[in-house]
Amino acid sequence: MSKLTMVEAVNLALSQEMERDENVCMLGEDIGVNGGVFRATKDLQKKYGDDRVMDTQLAECGIVGTAIGMAVYGIRPVVEIQFSGFTMQAFDQIEQNMARLRNRTRGKYNIPIVLRTPFGGGIRAVEHHSESREAYWAHTPGLKVVIPSSPRNARALLAASIREDDPIIFYEPKALYRAFREDVPDEPEIMEIGKAEIVRGGKDITLISYGAMMRPCKEAVNDLADDHGIDVELIDLLTISPMDTDTLAASVQKTGRCIIVHEGQRTCGVASEIIARLNEVVFEFLEAPIKRITGFDIPFPYFQVEEHFLPESEEIILAIKDTIDWK
């Protein structure tokens, strides 16, 4: 066991997977000599050489497009896009090829790519550096979308993603990169993709979130238990797509109430999809309308005012109390 930050845990997973499988390689901007702008790939080029850890040109579409070809050829590229906002430069290749080549070739070619990228706000960055556009990727057939929330699950989910044969968008909540440390086993650890985790069992209401928003959710859950005697069941989605509807539905069937929290924009967001699914399968168990606390339908604001855009625990507490009191 070592106490690691999330960024160190990501580094550990990358290193161990490269050690395990010589077909695992990495492409990205400033990932080699510089070790990545967040240092997620620190020292990996030193360890595995510059033919396996490639400092690429400043061209996201080029990075993803060539990674697709390498994947077709039997290599397993892990791509780093410096900030998730710049994944848009590669939208073409993600949508047209990464997500579809398998289907187009009727399964002849797998595209085992992991596209890792830091996402989310709260680090006082300039425009385009705080985006949470996971809904785009969840909306794209053929992609899986994985979002960890702690050092340990980041390491285990990233290792699992690298071993997957389907393309994965791996969104790393950058606000948590160095926010706290957690015990991470030294030996490789794998977590199943496609499974949500019940972080805390409870009977009064279900609270669903993922990524950096797990933090205010946990604060809210603790406050509600301590000060209001409200027993919240907290679920960490971990995989956005394919979504673990069963775990969510079983919980809401039990509690009858549900709140969803994410920082990404609201319209056609992840919460919309969760609400639709719960409506389909557990409508008759609902005691109150399902509420969502999300980013608003505006571009992520500049950092002088970003704190007001991001959902906070006070608001989650109010929404939970409202839902409990709903008649």
Next chain:
Amino acid sequence: MAFQEHEKNKTTSSEEVVSPNTPSAMHTSPIDLGHIEVLQILNEHGEVDGGLEPDFSDEKLLGVYRSMVLARAFDKRMMTMQRQGRMGTFAPNIGQEACIVGQVTSLTKDDWFSPSYRSFGAQIMRGWSMEHLMRLWAGFHDGFPPPKDVNDLPFSIVIGSHVLPAVGIGMGMNYKKKKDCVLVNYGDGASSQGAVSEALNFAAVYKAPVVFICENNGWAISTPAKKQSGNEIIATHGIAHGIPSIRVDGNDILAMMCATKEATDRARNGDGPTLVEAITYRMSLHTTADDPTVYRNEDEVKAWESRCPIKRFETYLTNKGILDADSIEETVASCDEKVIQARDVFYAMPPADPTEIFDHIYNSIPEELQKQKEEYLKRLHQKGVDE
């Protein structure tokens, strides 16, 4: 015919790969991109090439000198403010003043400018106040809109994304039969973006009045310019698209002024785009979030110190008899003073207004978004942050 011959040869022997007489792509000579000279008028010692010396007025030269000194003073102050925690992440342009200031010296108010983020020296010349630029870097929404009567796009953060729109403005000028031009700058790193190649292509085909300035400062964060391309000479990207292209010593202010003067004249005369590759050097950090000691050798930086664009220009102006030690000192002091004044104005400006972030997404706010705004205002009220 050639193909058939090739096939025939192939069947004669499996050992013989290609017969010497077989025409094949390998036998055509590579495209000759020619030798591209680097335009230099002032050498590293500030000595002028008499045959190339332009006849700008003393007043113009001294004005440009002052702008370069001001850019450096602004740069230093911003770095200090950032380290004091009073400024956001900042991208210094120290060492690139000739390139950045020189490129806008022949633009008029009717011309347009589409800058990258490392361009404040030029933005100040275009009419942006320094306190305005401080607001911008400090994360205020009101820092980004260009001032009234300044035909600029806001600077680009997404690398290379601002080059196609600049070409579109040029196409608009052709459409409206105007004799103006657009100047757009981007880095050596940006030259790898597909969108930048598309921009060169559109400008060439539509003869758009665009001046492309590729600021080759040697680095894109930790990636050296020589790793961005199989061919170190970025000016050839223009040639490949049929755009007249030139390399310029970007630390030579006279060369920058002359090259961009010629390029803007060509554009205004209907002769289409020009690419200017300005060779300069990023003397400092990529941004305040960067640590170049991880990836670059200090000796390389040292070598560029002697190529300081400001010192070089001072030598020239001094030899010309229009500058001396006293007036240099006076210029530096008064530029520092101006920056301090701007800083104080900036500090006295009102805090960010958190309520207006919904107001400029659409011309008029849709009903559904208005509801979200009210929800947001309620949140602010609960947090006690509404006025």
